Amino acid sequence: MIFEAARMPAKLSVNLNAIAMLRNRRDLPWPSVTGLGRIALAAGAHGLTVHPRPDERHTRHSDLPEIRSLIDDEFPRAEFNIEGYPTEDFLLLVEKHQPEQVTLVPDDPTQATSDHGWNFATQAAFLTPIVKRLKKGGFRVSLFSDPDPDCVAAARDTGADRIELYTGPYGSYHSDSAKAAKELERLGKTADAALAAGLQVNAGHDLVVSNLPALAKRIPALAEVSIGHGLTADALEYGMARTVGRFLKACGW
Ligand SMILES: CC(=O)[C@@H](O)[C@H](O)COP(=O)(O)O
Ligand SMILES: NCC(=O)COP(=O)(O)O
Numbered sequence: 001m002i003f004e005a006a007r008m009p010a011k012l013s014v015n016l017n018a019i020a021m022l023r024n025r026r027d028l029p030w031p032s033v034t035g036l037g038r039i040a041l042a043a044g045a046h047g048l049t050v051h052p053r054p055d056e057r058h059t060r061h062s063d064l065p066e067i068r069s070l071i072d073d074e075f076p077r078a079e080f081n082i083e084g085y086p087t088e089d090f091l092l093l094v095e096k097h098q099p100e101q102v103t104l105v106p107d108d109p110t111q112a113t114s115d116h117g118w119n120f121a122t123q124a125a126f127l128t129p130i131v132k133r134l135k136k137g138g139f140r141v142s143l144f145s146d147p148d149p150d151c152v153a154a155a156r157d158t159g160a161d162r163i164e165l166y167t168g169p170y171g172s173y174h175s176d177s178a179k180a181a182k183e184l185e186r187l188g189k190t191a192d193a194a195l196a197a198g199l200q201v202n203a204g205h206d207l208v209v210s211n212l213p214a215l216a217k218r219i220p221a222l223a224e225v226s227i228g229h230g231l232t233a234d235a236l237e238y239g240m241a242r243t244v245g246r247f248l249k250a251c252g253w
Helices: 017-023 033-042 063-074 088-097 120-136 149-157 168-172 177-196 212-218 229-251
Strands: 011-015 047-050 079-084 101-104 140-145 162-166 200-204 224-227
Touching (some): 011 079, 017 033, 017 047, 017 229, 033 047, 079 088, 088 120, 101 120, 120 140, 149 162, 162 177, 168 177, 177 212
Parallel strands (some): 011 047, 047 079, 079 101
C-alpha cells in the first residue's frame, strides 16, 4: 500500500492594516493593532502581515517594533510578514524589524490599495539586486504577481523564494461564478507554473471565507494566504452581537 504524505493546508497570516486604519480615525489607542494581533495568534493564525505605506495611513512605523516583540515574546513560532514597495526607506524598515518574510508589492503611494502585480518584463532588473540584498539579510522574499503563467520564469530569475498571487479580481467576482471560475483557473495555472519552476506560492487580496475553499482546492500546495479586509469585516459581523450585549450591560440593562 502506498501512503501519500498529508499535505498541510495554507498558513493564515492576518493582515492588520484594516485594524490600523480604524484605530487611526481617532487619537485613541483602540482598536489596538498589537492587541488584535495577539488575539489572532492566540486563535491559531500562523502569522501577522502589515503593509506600512509612506503616509502611515494604515500601519504606522511605530507599530512594527510592538508586533515584532509580540511574536518574539509570546508566539515564537509565528511569522511576521512586511509588505510594500521597495524604496530605500522601506528596505531600512525591513532590516530594522527583521520579519520572517518580505513581500514586495508594486504599489505607488497614491494607490488606495494594491491592485496589480509586478511587470517582470520591465521590472526584473530593478527587483533582482533588491531580492539579493534581502536574501543576504536572511529574509524570505515573495513577489506580488498577477495570475499569468508567462511571468513565472522571470520572477524565479530574480532569486525570489515565492510569488504571492494577486487575488483581487477573483475576490471581486463574488456574485459572478462563471467569471470567478475563469479567474480561479488563471490563478491555478500560474501556481502550477510557479511550483514547477521551484517557487512557493502565497496568495492574497480580498479573500474571504466563501472564496477560500475553491482556491485551496485548486492550489493544494498554497503555502500562505494573507487576509485583512475580509477577515476584519467578518470579525465585526460575528462579534457585533456579543459586543452589543456588553454595551447594553454597561448601560444597566
Ligand atoms: C498586497 C496586498 O494586497 C495587501 O497588502 C493589501 O494591499 C493591504 O491591504 P490595504 O490595502 O487594505 O492596506
Ligand atoms: N498580502 C495580501 C493581503 O494582505 C491582503 O489584504 P486584504 O485584501 O485581505 O486586506
